[in-house]
Amino acid sequence: MSGTSGETKEFQAEVKQLLDIVINSLYTDREIFLRELISNAADALEKIRYLKLAGSEVWDKDLPLEISINVDEQAHTLSISDTGIGMTGDELVQNLGTIAHSGSKVFLKHLAESDSKDVNLIGQFGVGFYSAFMVAEKVTLLTRSYKPEAQGCRWTSEGTGSYTISEEEGLSRGTKIILHLKDNAREFAKPDTVKRIIKQYSSFVPFPILVNGEKVNTIQAIWTKNKNEVTEEEYKEFYKYISNAYDEPLFRLHFSADAPLSINALLFVPNDNFERFGFGRLEPGVNLYCKKVLIQQQSEHILPQWLRFVKGVVDSEELPLNISRENMQDSVLVSKLRRVITKRFLRFLNEQAEKEPEKYHQFWERFSMFIKEGAASDFTHRDELVKLLRFESSKSEPGKLISLKEYVGRMKEGQQAIYYINGPSREAIEAGPYLEVFRSRDIEVIYTREAVDDYILTQLGEYEGKKLVSADQENLDLTGDDGGKEKGLPEDEVKELLEWMKKTLGEKVSTVRESKRLVDSPAIILSPGYTTNSMERMMQLVNKDGHKIAPKTMEINTKHSIIQKLNALIKKDETLAQIAAEQIYDNALISAGLIVDPRDMVDRMYQILEKAMES
Ligand code: ADP
Ligand code: MG
Numbered sequence: 001m002s003g004t005s006g007e008t009k010e011f012q013a014e015v016k017q018l019l020d021i022v023i024n025s026l027y028t029d030r031e032i033f034l035r036e037l038i039s040n041a042a043d044a045l046e047k048i049r050y051l052k053l054a055g056s057e058v059w060d061k062d063l064p065l066e067i068s069i070n071v072d073e074q075a076h077t078l079s080i081s082d083t084g085i086g087m088t089g090d091e092l093v094q095n096l097g098t099i100a101h102s103g104s105k106v107f108l109k110h111l112a113e114s115d116s117k118d119v120n121l122i123g124q125f126g127v128g129f130y131s132a133f134m135v136a137e138k139v140t141l142l143t144r145s146y147k148p149e150a151q152g153c154r155w156t157s158e159g160t161g162s163y164t165i166s167e168e169e170g171l172s173r174g175t176k177i178i179l180h181l182k183d184n185a186r187e188f189a190k191p192d193t194v195k196r197i198i199k200q201y202s203s204f205v206p207f208p209i210l211v212n213g214e215k216v217n218t219i220q221a222i223w224t225k226n227k228n229e230v231t232e233e234e235y236k237e238f239y240k241y242i243s244n245a246y247d248e249p250l251f252r253l254h255f256s257a258d259a260p261l262s263i264n265a266l267l268f269v270p271n272d273n274f275e276r277f278g279f280g281r282l283e284p285g286v287n288l289y290c291k292k293v294l295i296q297q298q299s300e301h302i303l304p305q306w307l308r309f310v311k312g313v314v315d316s317e318e319l320p321l322n323i324s325r326e327n328m329q330d331s332v333l334v335s336k337l338r339r340v341i342t343k344r345f346l347r348f349l350n351e352q353a354e355k356e357p358e359k360y361h362q363f364w365e366r367f368s369m370f371i372k373e374g375a376a377s378d379f380t381h382r383d384e385l386v387k388l389l390r391f392e393s394s395k396s397e398p399g400k401l402i403s404l405k406e407y408v409g410r411m412k413e414g415q416q417a418i419y420y421i422n423g424p425s426r427e428a429i430e431a432g433p434y435l436e437v438f439r440s441r442d443i444e445v446i447y448t449r450e451a452v453d454d455y456i457l458t459q460l461g462e463y464e465g466k467k468l469v470s471a472d473q474e475n476l477d478l479t480g481d482d483g484g485k486e487k488g489l490p491e492d493e494v495k496e497l498l499e500w501m502k503k504t505l506g507e508k509v510s511t512v513r514e515s516k517r518l519v520d521s522p523a524i525i526l527s528p529g530y531t532t533n534s535m536e537r538m539m540q541l542v543n544k545d546g547h548k549i550a551p552k553t554m555e556i557n558t559k560h561s562i563i564q565k566l567n568a569l570i571k572k573d574e575t576l577a578q579i580a581a582e583q584i585y586d587n588a589l590i591s592a593g594l595i596v597d598p599r600d601m602v603d604r605m606y607q608i609l610e611k612a613m614e615s
Pocket of ligand 1: 044084085087095129
């Protein structure tokens with residue numbers, strides 16, 4: 001930046017694109033621009049409050065911390081000033097000329113493609129400032145950083161591709177944004193309109209907001225109040241305020257504790273999870289306070305990564321105000337706080353699951369990925385997390401899910417283990433070979449859908465003293481008779497057949513043996529105890545080079561007519577019998593969800609077809 005005449009700069013391409021949409025589309029919700037600008041002002045004030053408390057050198061240090069809005073119905077202007085940290089020239093270029101946040105590109109795409117132009121999300125994607133251009137044909141911004149040596153700056157733009165920036169003398173600390181309202185946005189120069197919007201969206205801003213000199217908000221840190229002093233409406237509004245959201249939360253936990261630490265916390269589970277729609281990884285959503293002073297916004301330290309979907313406030317008197325953000329990671333106090341709050345929150349979720357199973361089901365559908373992430377990676381809280389897991393099962397009612405506790409509660413007498421099987425859908429699992437033995441013995445089997453479920457259950461090993469066993473294990477210990485009544489093959493023929501199959505399939509299988517578990521299927525592929533078929537499939541998908549899996553145990557059903565016919569065929573046409581054996585093996589792999597090489601398979605199918613059509 002040089003001189004005072006001003007310099008014109010181009011917006012970054014993404015900003016231009018965003019502005020183009022913001023300026024040229026019609027929105028029903030455009031009044032949210034005020035919420036965004038007030039939220040930026042409040043952020044800037046929180047930062048100055050923190051810097052002052054932490055003993056930093058601050059320009060104009062005695063200015064009151066507040067937000068002033070002035071409207072002029074004659075001039076059609078609305079201005080909003082704060083005494084926050086302000087910006088230096090470089091910061092201005094960085095913050096208001098480019099988009100830094102990773103999620104905002106996805107947001108941009110979403111805006112461009114949707115008809116409804118759901119601009120309400122703008123604040124969640126770190127581009128709230130630009131919403132000013134929904135109502136303003138020109139925006140002037142005057143700012144002076146808290147840094148003692150900084151220069152004041154003037155920034156102006158009409159939102160069309162470029163902005164100008166110049167030095168400005170005589171500014172006090174903070175930022176003033178003047179909106180020259182569009183003809184169709186003149187209502188925003190009316191004090192009553194502005195007051196109404198502030199009441200609706202910004203009642204929880206913890207600094208005075210003045211409209212033409214009159215204070216319009218009551219400042220309250222509702223997390224420090226008693227539960228019975230806060231109304232349902234206040235909770236909802238507070239949630240919307242802190243998470244820049246427009247929906248209502250799914251769950252809310254408001255609690256205080258005195259020991260082992262003094263804590264006031266107000267935590268929310270949002271209504272939905274944008275991460276699951278591919279909007280990018282969620283940023284942590286809990287702000288850390290000490291005696292109502294914001295220490296860190298969206299703190300990564302106060303909850304584990306896998307609770308990044310939780311929004312809210314944690315306030316602890318014990319935290320030293322001058323704790324530096326760098327030191328937070330190593331602070332014993334902070335990790336203690338994290339443990340206590342995480343535990344409390346998981347207990348809360350478990351209580352909700354008991355009290356309101358249907359609502360918990362909704363939660364599970366939207367947020368299970370985070371609970372699973374925690375259960376797979378965080379041993380400190382694993383026991384609590386495992387209680388939160390939900391599954392379909394061979395005995396669950398359609399649309400209902402069960403917990404491990406429910407499963408154990410209705411285990412059959414003498415049943416040794418908890419069984420689970422992975423598959424892409426209930427239908428696929430129920431059509432496959434793995435369930436047969438359990439069905440014939442009326443034993444419940446949990447259906448897992450994702451490889452991570454199998455990973456968690458394998459890692460866990462047991463639940464309440466009961467072993468967790470994947471139904472595709474080679475060493476299933478199911479005592480009792482072996483189901484079917486028809487005769488299998490005579491013993492000596494079975495022995496010969498098994499040897500022939502092992503020889504024919506060679507390296508592909510570790511063992512071929514007679515099955516005691518199959519009823520309707522001719523063959524089944526089993527896994528050794530330390531892994532499951534679904535985890536192997538994951539490995540197949542990850543390892544690009546391919547289709548190699550460790551040799552597995554294959555069991556054949558000697559009561560099945562396919563196996564009996566195969567046995568007879570060996571003597572008549574061994575070449576065809578070999579082809580058939582390989583196909584049976586591949587079919588068993590497919591039933592196991594494993595990936596087979598389609599080229600061999602197609603070749604083989606043609607050979608079989610040819611034979612079939614000869615006769
Ligand atoms: P976000 O607030 O999510 O970062 P915005 O588009 O609303 O995204 O604002 C972009 C950035 O501009 C802010 O992060 C902040 O650094 C800066 N900024 C905006 N308004 C102010 C203000 N009133 N005072 C100081 N900095 C501001
Ligand atoms: Mg913002």
